[in-house]
Amino acid sequence: MQERLRHGWPWLLYVLQKGEGMFRVILVDDELLVRKRILLGFDWQAMGYEVADDVGSGAEALRLLRQKQYDLAVIDIAMPGINGIELVKRLREERNEIPVIFLTGHSDFAYARQAITYGVSHYILKPVNEEEFIGVLGELHEKLARQQREKLRQEAQDKKQQTARLIVESNFFSELFHYGFAAEREDEIREKVGEMGVNTDRDYRIALFVIWRYRREDLSLEGRYRDLYAAGREAMGKQAGLTVICDLYDHSCIVFRECEPGEEKRQDREFARMREILAGKLSTQVHCGVSARGRGTGQLVKTYKEAVSALNNTKIFTEDILVYETIARETENRYQVPAAEIRHVQACVGNCDKAGCETAVREIFSHMRENRCNYENILQNAQRLLLGISEACAVSGLELRWFMGGYRSLDAAFEHMASLGEVTAWFCRMTGDLIDSRSFRAGEERSLPVVQKACRYMQQHCGDAGLTQAGVSRQMGVTAAYLSAVFKKDMGVSMTQYLTAIRLERARELLAGEGVEVYRAAELSGYSDEYYFSRCFKKYYGISPSQARRRK
Structure with a gap:
């Protein structure tokens, strides 16, 4: 039979050359000897098939066909209980359109007519003729392979369309939040955000998630959406109104929730649970900032900025999640780093005192923490410190940007750091590298x-x-x-x-x-x-x- 397979059936060469996947078969016949002859008498693998199950009754076959996925069923018609015709009838009633090869010891055309009624066009008489059976399997394999390729092509096309839709939606919100709201476009914006599942005629809140793994690894938009939706549904229930958007500019994830008055505490717990689920499943740090309630299209940007402020302050107050109302109380604090402390850092740089400079920088950030400065206040003070270091750098004929670890601005550095400790360490590295460079220039001949x-x-x-x-x-x-x-x-x-x-x-x-x-x-x-x-x-x-x- 191997010779016939290799030389007599061109379809088999096509299968082997194209590397099509193996198709799963269920074999149903109440005669054990007949099943074993069919199972062992043919090289199924060489023909591109795998006999996944063989059973001796229609009832057992029906149970398996309801539980598992098969590509082809080879079924004896004459069986006690549920016979082959009845088995296929029930499958079709359940919308299972699996291809079927009928086996029978009867040549009565009445069986063939019934088989055709249920879409079964392949009808093999017992005892099974090898060449006829192999030919039918070859014909079905070609059909299944075509269907498989078409399914994969359609799935790829659907994925492209889904990706395009996600990019369009994400780009719309990214543009809106980063460039601001134009009053003359209010009706257009309301319509578009409504199409994306956000009803601005009702109260809503925005939760902003930063998943640090996403900032260090490239992951498709589809993957990010799947992660966020899965965590949201697990934390809030499948019936919760949930809209997820990925910010294309800073790689954060935006979640919209409708919020009736009095629901804030419950939603805070749900957002906290969602953050825990994401952190656990992705094995990474996850921070979340939650806005106050907003209403109307005109408040979208304001509500987003509240969530941004809450998120940024998770770095400062070493919290995993913060609500805007909590940090709003800290905005009254306007601590200013004394000019003498900044001059001391400049002096340490000028004297190439690396240890003294690190100590001075750490004390500056420690004082800001003790004074409970919020993110915005710390950013302002850090900008003053950076300016002072830049002046010391210029005296040495150096450009500060070469020592900023690849960041073009202080805002960019703050955005990509997860805690105040990381910011402090970055300033220490920057001043240390600057001092090392001054020492090299002063003490060694340049190449x-x-x-x-x-x-x-x-x-x-x-x-x-x-x-x-x-x-x-x-x-x-x-x-x-x-x-x-x-x-x-x-x-x-x-x-x-x-x-x-x-x-x-x-x-x-x-x-x-x-x-x-x-x-x-x-x-x-x-x-x-x-x-x-x-x-x-x-x-x-x-x-x-x-x-x-x-x-x-």
């Missing part, structure tokens, strides 16, 4: 020729997505390890950080100066992935590429 050539080469070729540190080293005629060491010593930053900076600067000039499209700016700046480029740009400059383009 300018090769470093200058490397800088010039990267500036000229930064639009090449394939440009690597090893490639630059080869062009300079030195080893990668040597160039990396002297480059970091002379420039105060790594080659990777330098290349990222000039690429993003080139992209900013293209967007703001020449107004090119975002995808084209990414290509011309050496980025092959527009989505990754947008993330890097936002992290570095604190605004999205689209925002930079609008500000030209």
Whole structure:
């Protein structure tokens, strides 16, 4: 039979060459010997099938067909109890359209007529003729394979459409929340948010979730929506009105809930439970900020900003979730870091006192914590401290941006840090690297020729997505390890950080100066992935590429 399979049936060669999946078969016959002959007498795997179950009664077959998924049923007609005809009749009544091959010892055409009634076109007489049976299996395999390919094609098309819809919805809300509400578009906005499931004619609240794993790993929009919806349904119940949006600009997740007066406490517990579920299932930190109640289209942006404020302050007060009303009481505090403390940091930088500088920075942030400064107040004081460090940097002939860990602005750094402790550590690293760089410049001779050539080469070729540190080293005629060491010593930053900076600067000039499209700016700046480029740009400059383009 193996020879016949290899040489007599072209469909089998097609199956093997195309690598189609194995189709699951259930075999139903009350005669054990007949079942075993069919089960063991054919090379099912070679024909692209797997006999998943073989049973001796129609009742048992019906039970399995209701529980499991099969692609083909081979059924004997004449069985006690539920016979083959009755079994298929019940399956069709239950909308199970599984393909069926009938086996029978009778040649009466009445059976064939009944079989046709239930959509069964394959009818094999016992004893089973090998070639006839193999031919029928081949015909059905081709049909099943076509259906499988069409199903996969349709699923892929549906996924593309779903992704496009999610991007459109997310982009709409991202634009609305980051660029503001235009009163003349109120009716249009009300209609669009209504289509997305948000009824602004009723009271609502916004919960903003930051899932730190999403900021460090690329995950599709579909994956993020699945995670949020699953956690929301588990925490709030399947009947709860829930609208989920992903912010394309800062990678946070926005959840809308309708809220009647008096429901706030219950909803706070549900949002807290949702946060716990996400943190547990994704094994990552999750923070949540919840707004007060809002009503009407005109309050969407205000309500969103309340949620942002609550979320930002989770970093300061080391809470996993905060409600806006809780932190609103802290807004009266306007603590200002004494100028003497900032001058002390400047003096430590000037004297290359690394340990003293770290101590001074940590004391400044400790005083802000003791004075219960909120996020906005700490950001203002941190900006003053950064300005003071920048002045010390300029005295040394250095540019502070090279020491900011890849962040273009203080806002961008704060946005991507999960706690006040991380912010403090970032300032300490920045001043420490600055002091190390001053020491190198003062005490060692610089390796300018090769470093200058490397800088010039990267500036000229930064639009090449394939440009690597090893490639630059080869062009300079030195080893990668040597160039990396002297480059970091002379420039105060790594080659990777330098290349990222000039690429993003080139992209900013293209967007703001020449107004090119975002995808084209990414290509011309050496980025092959527009989505990754947008993330890097936002992290570095604190605004999205689209925002930079609008500000030209």
